Amino acid sequence: MTGQKTEGQPSSPAASASCRFCGAALSESFVDLGSSPLCQKHVPLHKAQEAEPFFPLHAYVCTECYLVQLDEFVVPSEIFGDGEYAYFASFSDSWLAHAKRYVDAVSERFGLGKDSFVVEIASNDGYLLQNFVKRGVPVLGIEPASNCAAAAREKGVESRVCFFGLETARQLVNEGKRPDLLLGNNVLAHVPDVNDFVAGMQLLLADSGVITMEFPHLVRLIAENQFDTIYHEHFSYFSFTTVRRIFARHGIRLFDVEELPTHGGSLRIYGCHQTARHQNTDNVAGLLAREAELGVETREYYASFAEKVRETKRRLLEFLIQVKRQGKSVVGYGAPGKGNTLLNYCGIRRDFIDYTVDRSPHKQNNLLPGSRIPIYAPEKIFETKPDYILLLPWNLREEIMSQMSRVREWGGKFVVPIPSVKVFE
Numbered sequence: 001m002t003g004q005k006t007e008g009q010p011s012s013p014a015a016s017a018s019c020r021f022c023g024a025a026l027s028e029s030f031v032d033l034g035s036s037p038l039c040q041k042h043v044p045l046h047k048a049q050e051a052e053p054f055f056p057l058h059a060y061v062c063t064e065c066y067l068v069q070l071d072e073f074v075v076p077s078e079i080f081g082d083g084e085y086a087y088f089a090s091f092s093d094s095w096l097a098h099a100k101r102y103v104d105a106v107s108e109r110f111g112l113g114k115d116s117f118v119v120e121i122a123s124n125d126g127y128l129l130q131n132f133v134k135r136g137v138p139v140l141g142i143e144p145a146s147n148c149a150a151a152a153r154e155k156g157v158e159s160r161v162c163f164f165g166l167e168t169a170r171q172l173v174n175e176g177k178r179p180d181l182l183l184g185n186n187v188l189a190h191v192p193d194v195n196d197f198v199a200g201m202q203l204l205l206a207d208s209g210v211i212t213m214e215f216p217h218l219v220r221l222i223a224e225n226q227f228d229t230i231y232h233e234h235f236s237y238f239s240f241t242t243v244r245r246i247f248a249r250h251g252i253r254l255f256d257v258e259e260l261p262t263h264g265g266s267l268r269i270y271g272c273h274q275t276a277r278h279q280n281t282d283n284v285a286g287l288l289a290r291e292a293e294l295g296v297e298t299r300e301y302y303a304s305f306a307e308k309v310r311e312t313k314r315r316l317l318e319f320l321i322q323v324k325r326q327g328k329s330v331v332g333y334g335a336p337g338k339g340n341t342l343l344n345y346c347g348i349r350r351d352f353i354d355y356t357v358d359r360s361p362h363k364q365n366n367l368l369p370g371s372r373i374p375i376y377a378p379e380k381i382f383e384t385k386p387d388y389i390l391l392l393p394w395n396l397r398e399e400i401m402s403q404m405s406r407v408r409e410w411g412g413k414f415v416v417p418i419p420s421v422k423v424f425e
């Protein structure tokens with residue numbers, strides 16, 4: 001946890017922490033998004049009259065290693081404190097298809113079969129590992145949320161309820177469980193102690209094994225103004241240049257990288273032990289060169305982001321004020337973490353948005369944290385026939401617009417807030 005804050009500088013308070021990778025003092029603000037509740041803490045209706053804690057949401061960039069990161073306000077035990085987590089990966093069709101394509105591709109590339117062993121960190125409800133199980137490949141999921149792990153076991157995916165780090169890696173090594181493929185999707189950003197996590201991966205990985213990880217690419221976040229992907233559960237935001245340095249420090253060489261369209265633009269990195277046989281692909285040098293050209297290791301690259309974010313807020317509010325003055329109705333679609341950053345930072349509550357909907361029954365009949373906007377099942381939209389539907393998971397725009405195409409029957413329009421407000425007729 002953090003120490004004293006410097007007082008009297010509300011526009012750019014000094015961070016009290018040091019860089020979670022290299023230890024340098026954090027002094028350079030990347031963007032200050034005010035304060036908001038933890039984005040996965042949906043408020044049950046019976047707690048509607050209770051207070052909820054707000055935490056500062058301020059990202060910094062380390063001027064030594066250029067890791068963009070949040071100051072340490074929140075420890076994971078608070079985020080996952082009750083062992084329950086409302087995000088079930090299996091409720092997104094496109095994410096399920098993405099996982100299946102990955103399993104097919106990686107099985108072929110690295111020759112994974114029934115004599116192999118695959119470990120996934122943050123395996124959620126087994127949405128990905130179930131594809132290896134169907135191929136007869138032995139798997140183990142590591143998942144801190146007990147309700148997600150229980151759902152995974154129902155799919156035949158062996159799962160352990162714990163966080164991953166050096167300690168968990170040592171236990172698994174002692175049990176002789178060293179994976180040929182060690183993967184983690186959308187977990188690296190969620191790790192408070194990135195050094196302990198990557199060191200654990202290096203320890204656990206079989207001598208000739210491969211690591212793959214997917215995480216949002218900082219270059220896309222900046223280029224496309226995806227400030228809403230910054231929330232308390234995401235401690236770190238990586239360029240390829242920085243993530244490669246982090247893995248190298250722990251003895252892992254990144255030998256390939258792919259750019260993916262998922263989550264607004266992600267990287268999939270491939271790592272192995274420094275001396276393993278995998279040859280570096282041209283993708284590695286190519287992306288490093290492109291990032292160098294953009295200036296990812298200069299302060300200037302990060303300096304203009306905060307003002308772009310403030311302008312996005314002004315534009316979104318302008319749009320909402322205009323349509324509300326015209327007497328139109330606006331609802332949301334989705335209850336993703338990023339939606340809560342957007343709504344809380346912009347100060348959008350039921351004054352602008354009547355309700356939102358989500359396919360996950362775990363989220364329905366709760367209130368969004370902070371904004372207290374109610375979450376219903378998607379059918380609600382066909383009952384109330386709103387004029388505008390604000391897509392909070394804008395990365396799933398095409399999937400949602402096709403699922404909800406019937407809204408055009410009454411002239412309903414979709415609105416995407418990022419990178420800037422856009423109405424789809």
Ligand SMILES: [Zn+2]
Binds near residue numbers: 063065066067
């Ligand atoms: Zn640093």
